[in-house]
Amino acid sequence: MNTLISILHIGTAVFIVGPMAIVPMTAMRALRAGNAGQVRTLATSTFVLSLLSLLTFLFGFGAMGMAPKQYDISFADTWIWLSIVLYVVALAISLFVVVPSMRRAASALDSAPTDVSGRVSPAVASDAAAARKSGYAAISAGSGVASLLLVIVVILMIWKP
Numbered sequence: 001m002n003t004l005i006s007i008l009h010i011g012t013a014v015f016i017v018g019p020m021a022i023v024p025m026t027a028m029r030a031l032r033a034g035n036a037g038q039v040r041t042l043a044t045s046t047f048v049l050s051l052l053s054l055l056t057f058l059f060g061f062g063a064m065g066m067a068p069k070q071y072d073i074s075f076a077d078t079w080i081w082l083s084i085v086l087y088v089v090a091l092a093i094s095l096f097v098v099v100p101s102m103r104r105a106a107s108a109l110d111s112a113p114t115d116v117s118g119r120v121s122p123a124v125a126s127d128a129a130a131a132r133k134s135g136y137a138a139i140s141a142g143s144g145v146a147s148l149l150l151v152i153v154v155i156l157m158i159w160k161p
Contacts, residue, residue: 002066009059013154017056020049021150024098024143031102031136036109043102050094057087079156086156090149097142105135 023046030038064080067073075081 002063002068005059005062005066009056009063012053012056012059016049016052017150020046020053020094021143021147023049024094024102024139027102027105028136028139028143031105031109031139034109036106039102039109040106043099043106046094046102047099050091050099053091057084077160079160083153083156086149086153090146090153093142093146093149098139098146101135101138101142105139108135 023042027039027042027046030042060083064073073080
């Protein structure tokens, strides 16, 4: 059972937490292109992936609880509690900074005139630039910080200082 929980922990980290960190970067590309629908869809994806990342968190507790006694793993270990804190901060940034910024940016793009393809018309590029600036920095900074925190968590999981 310990092996199964460890596989689930690592699998969800790769297939849920990884995309949670990468999807906002795709949204920044869609924001630059002026595609409001894609930005909105990616905001929803980021939100869902962020919530699903709690599975990795729970499986981590399961793996810790089922670890053989010889490893003597507990919440008092620095790498455990620090990983928990960093993950919770990354999750909060994703849910309360990145996703709302993506939704606001999509709404700002919706208010700009579009061409037949649904993209912001080149004739109103200055308005589109203002719409992009309204959320681009927050998405970029928030997703960058969250990704950096998640990389530190991975390092702690491997290094176990």
